[in-house]
Amino acid sequence: MWKKILVGLIVGFISGMFASGGGLLLIPAYIHFFDSSEKEARATAIFCILPMVLVxxxxxxxxxxxxxxxxxxxxxxxxxxxxxxxxxxxxxxxxYLKLIFILFLIYSGIKIVFF
Known part of the structure; x- marks a missing residue:
């Protein structure tokens, strides 16, 4: 039971910090196409992902x-x-957000490719 809660905690933490899932696409789009700040892009991505996730x-x-x-x-x-x-x-x-996000993406990529 606690392992499942811990998994949820970690995933929720990452989601809260990086808007994982659709956010991996939305965040760079907001930054590069709409000149959003890092924080604004992440917050907006979370807001936009909510209805998608509900559906x-x-x-x-x-x-x-x-x-x-x-x-x-x-x-x-x-x-x-x-x-x-x-x-x-x-x-x-x-x-710091950008650095953490980059490290998270590198880690995820290595994990997907090699494990």
Whole structure:
């Protein structure tokens, strides 16, 4: 049970900090095409992702694809992690956010390619 909550916490933390998922595409687009700051791009991406995620969740929920026990436990950690991540977003300077984001992408790429 705690492992699932921890996974949710980590994913929520990353999501809160970096707007993972659709945010990986939205953030650079906001920065490069709309001259948004790092913080504004991340916050706007989170805002825009919410309706997309709700639609997807409804689709999967009505299709009986969701493992509800695992999902609920991960959500508990995810909510806490999102809160922490979004608070750090407000505190950290843009250059540190960019560095953390780049390191996260490199780590993710290595993990996907080699593991």
């Amino acid at each position: 997807t969740a409804i689709f999967y929920g009505t299709g009986n694809y969701i493992n509800w026990k695992t999902g609920i436990l991960c959500c508990i950690g995810g909510i806490i992690g999102s809160f922490i991540g979004s608070k750090l977003l407000a505190i950290l300077k843009g250059k």
